[in-house]
Amino acid sequence: MFTGTTTNNIDSKGRIVLPARFREELGDTFILTRGFLDCLQVLSLPEFEGLRKKIKELPALQAMKLQYKVIATAVEVSPNSQGRISIPANLRKAAALDKTATVVGMDNRIEIWDEDKFNEMISTNDETIEAALQLLSL
Numbered sequence: 001m002f003t004g005t006t007t008n009n010i011d012s013k014g015r016i017v018l019p020a021r022f023r024e025e026l027g028d029t030f031i032l033t034r035g036f037l038d039c040l041q042v043l044s045l046p047e048f049e050g051l052r053k054k055i056k057e058l059p060a061l062q063a064m065k066l067q068y069k070v071i072a073t074a075v076e077v078s079p080n081s082q083g084r085i086s087i088p089a090n091l092r093k094a095a096a097l098d099k100t101a102t103v104v105g106m107d108n109r110i111e112i113w114d115e116d117k118f119n120e121m122i123s124t125n126d127e128t129i130e131a132a133l134q135l136l137s138l
Contacts, residue, residue, distance in 0.1 A: 002105030007115055009100055014092055015084040016101050018042070022110055023079050032091065033074035038117050040087070040095045042110040048074065087112070 002025065008017050018026075022042075031048040035041040043051065055066045073094070077085045087097065095114060102118040104111045113121075 001107055002110050003107075004105045005102060007100055007102045010087070010092070010097055011084070014087050014089060015080075016087060016103070016112065017083050018079060018085060018103060018110070020083060022103070022105065023083055026110075029076055029078045031074050032077045032085065032087065033070050034091065034094050035111055036070075037111075037121070038095060038113070039104075040091055040097075040112040041106075042077075042085075042112065043108075047108055 002022055004019070004021075006019055010016050026042065026044050030045060031043045033041055033043070033048075052071060055063050055071065057063075058066065073091065075088060075091070079085050092098075095112065096117060097112070097114055100115045102113045102115045104113060104118065
């Protein structure tokens with residue numbers, strides 16, 4: 001399970017350090033792809049395979065849209081000896097990543113956000129959160 005949030009610099013080669021505790025759980029090779037919001041997501045190979053199968057089970061048009069966004073943009077990555085992963089330019093552009101990124105543990109996956117976009121997103125109290133809290137009886 002991935003939890004916690006850290007903010008790291010993106011170096012001039014488009015690399016970012018993933019926390020050691022995340023790398024240990026992900027294994028030697030994992031998937032980096034576009035997220036469902038304005039972020040990237042990092043998934044273990046088994047999690048990515050499970051997501052891929054679930055997408056294939058959707059109605060054709062919905063499946064294709066998600067395949068274009070998530071499957072077609074996916075790359076396998078492995079951290080270097082310093083624990084950095086290289087984020088391809090097209091994915092950095094899609095998530096508006098420039099100098100700093102916030103790495104967020106999200107249970108079964110990791111998200112990588114532009115720091116400002118992440119702070120804006122979590123500071124917004126919207127109806128979705130209120131509805132979810134009601135469903136949870138909190």
